[in-house]
Amino acid sequence: MHTGLFHSIDFNAEGKQFGWLSAPFSVDRSPYFHVRTPICTIRNGDGPSILLMAGNHGDEYEGEINLKRLIRSVEPADITGKLTIIPFANMPAVMSARRCSPLDGGNLNRAFPGSMEGTPTSRIANFLERELFPGYDIVFDMHSGGTSMAHLPTGLIEENDDADRHAKAVKLLNALGMPYAFIARNGIDAPTSMAAAARAGAIGISGEFGGGGSVTPQTMSITALAINNLLMAAGLTKAPVLPSHSRMQETLLLSLNSHDQAIYANRTGWFEPAVDIGANVEAGDVAGWYHDFERLSETEEELRFQVSGVVISRRLHTRCENGDCLVQVGRLIKG
């Protein structure tokens, strides 16, 4: 009764169901408290099975809002197959507008494979990887950089050693219709949802759709486009299900797989960027300046890119500490 995670959903039943994934977790204000993750599952006969999730990080809203809208929009007759939607995967983090859960400090996207005896975040991770992901062809997990980062809207997959599954993932990545996508290499043992999807035998698709703990009409629209296109490319739907004014674009593939693609702070300071996300940069170009407010006579440090490519993210919070990532560059993959 004090471990695990339970629910009343029948994931193979026809029709549309709403429910909670409940993890018992005793807290001061409620000794028999359940940490509850809302979930919706829709089934119409046999066909592809897709799991859409957002709120893995609580302060990343494009996926959360689009999935909430999607849940109201889609009825069983609109699909062929199985569609499960988890808009707020780490609900305590979502409710507190934070990246990590305030209940246990858990970063869900570093908690896989988790444990049924663990903290609430660990138990959600465990349930997703061991119980849920194995039942789906595709797991699409939507991110957005978070409060402290601006992120170029990009699709994202992890390199997969299984050539067949990797080819399928690249095909779906291109089908999203986004201007950029990148392929990361964190390995099959990584504590992320994408590695968890790979371990569970599903094709993992992800993306960063904005950032700054906010949304814009453009980032909402491009996220809706990606969801529509993924569902249609997989054969689950025949027509767009979410409103979007974004146009389908040819996807430029980038890679992010080495530490020299990022610039990190090496001490406390204040970062002034020279370029914004989406900029094309060359190795040696000025990335920004690093100021020390406590040493007025000191010249600001000039930071330069080590690689050529497209700026995919940059830190929004000006004050930085040793170890903070300031900017990342995606390398163009020559097609």
Ligand SMILES: [Zn+2]
């Ligand atoms: Zn995230």
